[in-house]
Amino acid sequence: MSKADRFPDLMRAFFYEWLVEQRNASIHTVRSYRDTWRLLLRFVAQRSGKKVAMITLADLAASEVAAFLSHAEHERGGT
Template sequence: MSVTPLPALIQRFFIGRLQTQLGASRHTIAGYRDTFRLLLGYVSQHRQQLPSQSTLEDLDAALLCAFLDHLEHQRGNGIRTRNCRLAALHAFFHFVSYEAP
Protein backbone atom coordinates (compact mmCIF):
# COMPACT_ATOMS: atom_id res chain seq x y z
CA MET A 1 0.00 0.00 0.00
CA SER A 2 1.48 3.35 -0.96
CA VAL A 3 1.08 6.26 1.40
CA THR A 4 0.38 9.65 -0.12
CA PRO A 5 2.48 12.31 1.60
CA LEU A 6 0.47 14.87 3.52
CA PRO A 7 1.94 17.88 1.66
CA ALA A 8 0.74 16.44 -1.66
CA LEU A 9 -2.78 15.93 -0.30
CA ILE A 10 -2.88 19.46 1.08
CA GLN A 11 -1.72 20.90 -2.25
CA ARG A 12 -4.38 18.97 -4.17
CA PHE A 13 -7.00 20.09 -1.64
CA PHE A 14 -6.15 23.77 -2.09
CA ILE A 15 -5.62 23.80 -5.84
CA GLY A 16 -7.91 21.05 -7.07
CA ARG A 17 -10.78 21.27 -4.64
CA LEU A 18 -10.97 24.77 -3.18
CA GLN A 19 -9.81 26.85 -6.12
CA THR A 20 -10.82 24.82 -9.17
CA GLN A 21 -13.93 22.89 -8.15
CA LEU A 22 -15.49 25.13 -5.53
CA GLY A 23 -14.17 28.54 -6.56
CA ALA A 24 -13.69 29.40 -2.88
CA SER A 25 -13.14 33.04 -1.97
CA ARG A 26 -9.68 34.30 -1.15
CA HIS A 27 -10.82 34.79 2.45
CA THR A 28 -11.83 31.15 2.76
CA ILE A 29 -8.57 30.00 1.24
CA ALA A 30 -6.60 32.28 3.57
CA GLY A 31 -8.47 30.94 6.60
CA TYR A 32 -7.86 27.34 5.56
CA ARG A 33 -4.21 28.16 4.84
CA ASP A 34 -3.79 29.57 8.33
CA THR A 35 -5.40 26.45 9.80
CA PHE A 36 -2.90 24.19 8.10
CA ARG A 37 0.02 26.46 8.94
CA LEU A 38 -0.93 26.24 12.62
CA LEU A 39 -1.65 22.51 12.44
CA LEU A 40 1.63 21.64 10.75
CA GLY A 41 3.53 23.74 13.28
CA TYR A 42 1.74 21.93 16.09
CA VAL A 43 2.46 18.51 14.56
CA SER A 44 6.09 19.47 14.08
CA GLN A 45 6.45 20.39 17.75
CA HIS A 46 4.65 17.36 19.13
CA ARG A 47 5.95 14.67 16.78
CA GLN A 48 9.48 16.10 16.41
CA GLN A 49 9.41 15.86 12.62
CA LEU A 50 9.45 18.25 9.73
CA PRO A 51 6.05 19.05 8.21
CA SER A 52 7.27 17.71 4.87
CA GLN A 53 7.78 14.30 6.51
CA SER A 54 4.22 14.09 7.82
CA THR A 55 1.77 11.55 6.51
CA LEU A 56 -1.99 11.37 6.79
CA GLU A 57 -1.64 8.71 9.49
CA ASP A 58 0.11 11.27 11.72
CA LEU A 59 -3.15 13.22 11.98
CA ASP A 60 -5.05 10.95 14.32
CA ALA A 61 -8.10 11.93 16.34
CA ALA A 62 -6.15 12.43 19.58
CA LEU A 63 -3.71 14.82 17.90
CA LEU A 64 -6.48 16.84 16.24
CA CYS A 65 -8.40 17.15 19.51
CA ALA A 66 -5.21 18.25 21.27
CA PHE A 67 -4.62 20.78 18.47
CA LEU A 68 -8.10 22.26 18.89
CA ASP A 69 -7.61 22.44 22.67
CA HIS A 70 -4.26 24.14 22.08
CA LEU A 71 -5.93 26.77 19.90
CA GLU A 72 -8.51 27.50 22.52
CA HIS A 73 -6.44 27.40 25.70
CA GLN A 74 -2.82 28.24 24.78
CA ARG A 75 -3.44 30.57 21.85
CA GLY A 76 -6.54 32.12 23.39
CA ASN A 77 -8.76 31.61 20.35
CA GLY A 78 -12.49 31.85 20.92
CA ILE A 79 -14.97 29.11 20.18
CA ARG A 80 -15.91 30.69 16.82
CA THR A 81 -12.30 30.74 15.62
CA ARG A 82 -11.71 27.20 16.83
CA ASN A 83 -14.86 26.05 15.04
CA CYS A 84 -13.68 27.73 11.81
CA ARG A 85 -10.45 25.74 12.10
CA LEU A 86 -12.49 22.61 12.72
CA ALA A 87 -14.59 23.31 9.61
CA ALA A 88 -11.39 23.55 7.54
CA LEU A 89 -10.25 20.18 8.91
CA HIS A 90 -13.67 18.63 8.18
CA ALA A 91 -13.52 19.88 4.59
CA PHE A 92 -10.00 18.51 4.17
CA PHE A 93 -10.83 15.07 5.55
CA HIS A 94 -13.98 14.92 3.43
CA PHE A 95 -11.76 15.57 0.41
CA VAL A 96 -9.24 12.96 1.60
CA SER A 97 -11.96 10.34 1.98
CA TYR A 98 -12.28 10.39 -1.81
CA GLU A 99 -8.62 10.93 -2.69
CA ALA A 100 -6.95 8.46 -0.33
CA PRO A 101 -9.64 6.22 1.18
Protein backbone atom coordinates (compact mmCIF):
# COMPACT_ATOMS: atom_id res chain seq x y z
CA MET A 1 0.00 0.00 0.00
CA SER A 2 1.43 3.36 -0.98
CA LYS A 3 1.66 6.30 1.40
CA ALA A 4 -1.02 8.08 -0.62
CA ASP A 5 -3.38 5.14 -0.12
CA ARG A 6 -2.77 5.25 3.63
CA PHE A 7 -3.99 8.83 4.11
CA PRO A 8 -7.66 7.93 4.75
CA ASP A 9 -6.52 5.23 7.18
CA LEU A 10 -4.31 7.73 9.00
CA MET A 11 -7.21 10.16 9.28
CA ARG A 12 -9.47 7.46 10.70
CA ALA A 13 -6.76 6.48 13.17
CA PHE A 14 -6.34 10.10 14.24
CA PHE A 15 -10.03 10.63 14.86
CA TYR A 16 -11.07 7.29 16.30
CA GLU A 17 -8.01 5.75 17.86
CA TRP A 18 -6.12 8.78 19.07
CA LEU A 19 -8.61 11.62 19.54
CA VAL A 20 -11.53 9.59 20.86
CA GLU A 21 -10.01 6.51 22.47
CA GLN A 22 -6.66 7.79 23.73
CA ARG A 23 -7.45 11.44 24.39
CA ASN A 24 -11.10 10.90 25.37
CA ALA A 25 -12.03 14.04 23.44
CA SER A 26 -15.58 15.32 23.69
CA ILE A 27 -17.92 15.09 20.74
CA HIS A 28 -17.62 18.87 20.40
CA THR A 29 -13.84 18.65 20.06
CA VAL A 30 -14.10 15.84 17.53
CA ARG A 31 -16.60 17.83 15.46
CA SER A 32 -14.42 20.93 15.60
CA TYR A 33 -11.36 19.00 14.42
CA ARG A 34 -13.43 17.28 11.74
CA ASP A 35 -14.81 20.55 10.42
CA THR A 36 -11.36 22.14 10.34
CA TRP A 37 -9.95 19.18 8.43
CA ARG A 38 -12.82 19.39 5.95
CA LEU A 39 -12.10 23.06 5.35
CA LEU A 40 -8.37 22.40 4.96
CA LEU A 41 -8.87 19.53 2.52
CA ARG A 42 -11.35 21.53 0.42
CA PHE A 43 -8.95 24.49 0.39
CA VAL A 44 -6.03 22.32 -0.75
CA ALA A 45 -8.21 20.59 -3.34
CA GLN A 46 -9.29 23.90 -4.81
CA ARG A 47 -5.72 25.21 -4.99
CA SER A 48 -4.31 21.98 -6.43
CA GLY A 49 -7.13 21.22 -8.86
CA LYS A 50 -7.57 17.78 -7.30
CA LYS A 51 -10.67 16.20 -5.88
CA VAL A 52 -10.69 16.01 -2.09
CA ALA A 53 -10.56 12.21 -2.29
CA MET A 54 -7.29 12.46 -4.21
CA ILE A 55 -5.46 14.65 -1.67
CA THR A 56 -2.40 12.95 -0.18
CA LEU A 57 -0.15 13.75 2.75
CA ALA A 58 2.35 15.18 0.26
CA ASP A 59 -0.27 17.77 -0.76
CA LEU A 60 -0.40 19.07 2.81
CA ALA A 61 2.92 20.88 2.67
CA ALA A 62 3.69 23.54 5.27
CA SER A 63 3.12 26.21 2.63
CA GLU A 64 -0.41 24.92 2.01
CA VAL A 65 -1.22 24.81 5.71
CA ALA A 66 0.14 28.35 6.13
CA ALA A 67 -1.94 29.55 3.17
CA PHE A 68 -5.02 27.89 4.66
CA LEU A 69 -4.44 29.53 8.06
CA SER A 70 -4.03 32.91 6.41
CA HIS A 71 -7.21 32.32 4.40
CA ALA A 72 -9.09 31.25 7.53
CA GLU A 73 -7.96 34.32 9.44
CA HIS A 74 -8.42 36.97 6.77
CA GLU A 75 -11.19 35.72 4.50
CA ARG A 76 -13.27 33.61 6.85
CA GLY A 77 -12.87 35.88 9.86
CA GLY A 78 -11.32 33.21 12.06
CA THR A 79 -8.83 33.81 14.82
